[in-house]
Amino acid sequence: MAKVIVVGGGPSGIMAAISAAQNNHQITLIERNEFLGKKLKLTGGGRCNITNNRYIEDFFDKVVNNNKFLYSSFYSFTNEDLLNYLSSIDVEYKIEEENDLKVYTKNDKALDLIKSLEEDLKNKNVEIIYNKKVTDLIIEEDQVKGVVINDDIATQINQGENLYADKVILSTGGKSYAHTGSDGSMYQVLENHGHTITKTLPALCPLKTAETWVKNLQGISMKNVKISTKLKKKKISKCGDMIFTHFGISGPVVLIIDSYINKVLAGEHVEIFIDFMQDTSKEEIISLIRNNPNKNISTNLKTILPDGFVRELLNILNLSDVKGNSLTKEDENSIVEYIKNMKLTITSSLGFKGAMVTCGGVSTKEVDASTLESKKIKNLFITGELLDLDAETGGYNLQIAFSTGYLAGLSL
Numbered sequence: 001m002a003k004v005i006v007v008g009g010g011p012s013g014i015m016a017a018i019s020a021a022q023n024n025h026q027i028t029l030i031e032r033n034e035f036l037g038k039k040l041k042l043t044g045g046g047r048c049n050i051t052n053n054r055y056i057e058d059f060f061d062k063v064v065n066n067n068k069f070l071y072s073s074f075y076s077f078t079n080e081d082l083l084n085y086l087s088s089i090d091v092e093y094k095i096e097e098e099n100d101l102k103v104y105t106k107n108d109k110a111l112d113l114i115k116s117l118e119e120d121l122k123n124k125n126v127e128i129i130y131n132k133k134v135t136d137l138i139i140e141e142d143q144v145k146g147v148v149i150n151d152d153i154a155t156q157i158n159q160g161e162n163l164y165a166d167k168v169i170l171s172t173g174g175k176s177y178a179h180t181g182s183d184g185s186m187y188q189v190l191e192n193h194g195h196t197i198t199k200t201l202p203a204l205c206p207l208k209t210a211e212t213w214v215k216n217l218q219g220i221s222m223k224n225v226k227i228s229t230k231l232k233k234k235k236i237s238k239c240g241d242m243i244f245t246h247f248g249i250s251g252p253v254v255l256i257i258d259s260y261i262n263k264v265l266a267g268e269h270v271e272i273f274i275d276f277m278q279d280t281s282k283e284e285i286i287s288l289i290r291n292n293p294n295k296n297i298s299t300n301l302k303t304i305l306p307d308g309f310v311r312e313l314l315n316i317l318n319l320s321d322v323k324g325n326s327l328t329k330e331d332e333n334s335i336v337e338y339i340k341n342m343k344l345t346i347t348s349s350l351g352f353k354g355a356m357v358t359c360g361g362v363s364t365k366e367v368d369a370s371t372l373e374s375k376k377i378k379n380l381f382i383t384g385e386l387l388d389l390d391a392e393t394g395g396y397n398l399q400i401a402f403s404t405g406y407l408a409g410l411s412l
């Protein structure tokens, strides 16, 4: 039986502690907040999109960076294993078939999931220390021997208290939504001890556009659009819902696109093209505008597109709302272009305060993918979003957190 310290009471640290406790180790979990899972509570808009009901094989395509690293983690603790475990602790869930197979808590309450996990930690005799921040690692001859803890940020100038253990699991998360406790400070600690930190960037983040007229469309939601862009001559297209905002665009498909363009966006602007009616051809749109020659173009378009979107279409293209048969070929082309190929220039994202996850982090090259043990520091394990791993929306990021946590706990 080893004495184990787990740092971070998010999904990854909780699962690491549970998995390690199942293997009869003596576990202490340290969380800097006064309760567990502060970020987990916000997930899925408070409903918690726990995982996805796709085959686990299909998860790899949804991981944006370093998907191959996750092979052992995903197969050691699959989405099915996760859901079986949750059932065993009386957490009910539902699969939203029509919502991209996302799995949510049955009563739409992330908090209930957190309470059940906390209960299970207690049942497995995991000691939990709240309100203490780990500010350093105790390392002797390339082996971790424990951690240094402090009361809070303000007292970090104090020396702190040493806590010793045979093994340490670090699950302190990334650096987005820093007010939840994951502020990225562990990156520096690990860098000081010889780990490489891959450049961190906001991912799954709303995007700002150069086109200021976009704010006229603010609040308008568009269903199942296709956003395309070219990165180093490679075309990327993603489909889903989006919403216009006062600064640019947001919504599920925009967040996903951000995860693919964020590295380029760090240095330059990126052009994207939006098809608002991907299942309708140009010819079909033209025939709809023209086929009802006695009705205005806006009346015809409103049968297939939201009112506000059509109103602004006329404003932005500077068109009069004429009857379908009076429309010039040139205006017809600009309407079709606006609907099928709207070009927007993305200047930046909202940054870490708006990002759901962090792209970058502890280099996966320096961590053993089959155990999650550091290749630089013996007996130190690194899990969850702290690692250079990030995925699309859909429950995949939480599955990464749970699976890597589970595997680390199993590998002690």
Ligand SMILES: Cc1cc2nc3c(=O)[nH]c(=O)nc-3n(C[C@H](O)[C@H](O)[C@H](O)COP(=O)(O)OP(=O)(O)OC[C@H]3O[C@@H](n4cnc5c(N)ncnc54)[C@H](O)[C@@H]3O)c2cc1C
Residues within 6 Å of the ligand: 007, 008, 009, 010, 011, 012, 013, 030, 031, 032, 033, 036, 037, 038, 039, 040, 042, 043, 044, 045, 048, 049, 050, 051, 132, 133, 134, 135, 171, 172, 173, 174, 176, 177, 180, 181, 182, 183, 185, 186, 355, 356, 357, 383, 384, 385, 386, 394, 395, 396, 397, 398, 399, 401
């Ligand atoms: C608004 C929002 C919604 C999201 N929705 C979803 C969703 O529905 N589905 C999905 O799959 N993903 C979602 N995500 C992403 C998902 O929440 C994260 O990927 C996941 O929480 C990462 O888990 P983690 O345990 O690695 O890190 P975290 O959840 O960040 O947990 C890390 C924990 O460590 C603690 N900690 C940090 N530093 C220290 C320290 N030095 N000492 C002690 N404790 C420390 C923190 O307080 C925190 O509790 C969402 C993210 C956000 C921000």
